[in-house]
Amino acid sequence: MRIPCPLCGDRDRREFYYMGAAEALTAPPGPEAPPEVIDDQLHLRTNPAGETRDVWYHETGCGAWLIVTRDTVTHAVHGAVLAERRGTTA
Amino acid sequence: MAKLPETSPAAGLLPLTHGGLTLSEGPARRMWMIQPYPGREAGLDAALRDAHGIGFPEPSRSTGQRGGRLIWAGRAQALWIGTADPAPGLAQHAALTDQSDAWAFLKLEGAGAEAALARLTPLDLHPSVFKRGHAARAPLGHMSAILHRRSAALELFVFRSMARTAVHEIGVAMRSLAARAAV
Known part of the structure; x- marks a missing residue:
């Protein structure tokens, strides 16, 4: 890979x-959110069969x-963008 | 306090020659890490051109002229290498850190230098791919190194604490290549 x-x-x-997972980058719910929402933010992750987006750190680079956008079924890697620019491109 | 003698990072270890390859230590230089503040990249580039006549390098490239040069060293950072320090005014646009004593500066020269480094780094260093003025931040064995091609030499920068390891690892690669050629 x-x-x-x-x-x-x-x-x-x-x-x-x-x-x-990249979805964990979304802002956490405020303290007034119901416990289910906070539980979901902290612990529940989708486990897609297919396209997924996750965060990688270029440690030795x-x-x-x-x-990184990749496919968990085919193992294809479709592309990567800088996390700092995640708002500007997909 | 006793006066402590100043030694270079690879003092006593280099130069090293095996077959047609020579690993040597680069000259003592002032080295500073220049890291632009968010949104100040254009201001830094202009200030560098004013003060030193060189721009901030694009990713995986270097810029330079007599007296000072910049090698891209990772996201939003470049390593200044010069006979003097960079202009203090650059601090308006970037974090400047004196790292002159922090890096071991090695040079690998000779035909087949790429083959020796191929045993240590996953980069494609063939001259048609990794050309003059190209730079990379990449693993060298288990070390995090900066690699740069400058005319005939491949320049390598590793953390000073890793100088002996780097010399050993590159030396083993050079020696085994020379041994294979001699069979």
Whole structure:
């Protein structure tokens, strides 16, 4: 598996550290939210068969945090963007 | 206090020659990490051009001229290497850190240098891919290194504490390549 780092180019998966699902980057609910919502934010993750987005840290490379889009069924890696730019492109 | 002698990171270890390859230590230079503050990249680039005549490097590239150069060293950071310190005014736009004593600066020269490093780093260093002025932050063995091609030499920067490990690992690769060529 190779991850296309936007700064470094295609690099081996072993240069990266997995930092969890990208959906966990959304702002947590406020303290007034019902317990189910906070429980969901903290503990429940979708486990898609197909396209998924997750966060990887380019540990032995440029040090950037990336949002990687990949497919859990085919193992295809579709692309990666810098996490700092996640609002501007998919 | 006793006066402590100043030594270079690879003092006593280099130069090293095996076959057609020579690993040597780069000259003592001032080295600073320059890290632009968010949104100040354009201001830093302009200030660098004013003060030193070079721009902030694009990812995986370097810029430079006589007196000072910049090697891209990761997301939003570049390593200044010069005979003097960078202009203090750059601190308006970027975090400046004196790292002159923090890096071991090694140079690998000779035909087949890429083959030796291929045993240690997953990068494609072929001259048609990793050209003059190209830079990369990549693993070298288990170390995090900065690699840069400058004319005939491949320049390597590793943390000073890893100098002996880097010399050993690159030395083993050089020696085994030379041994295979001699069979």
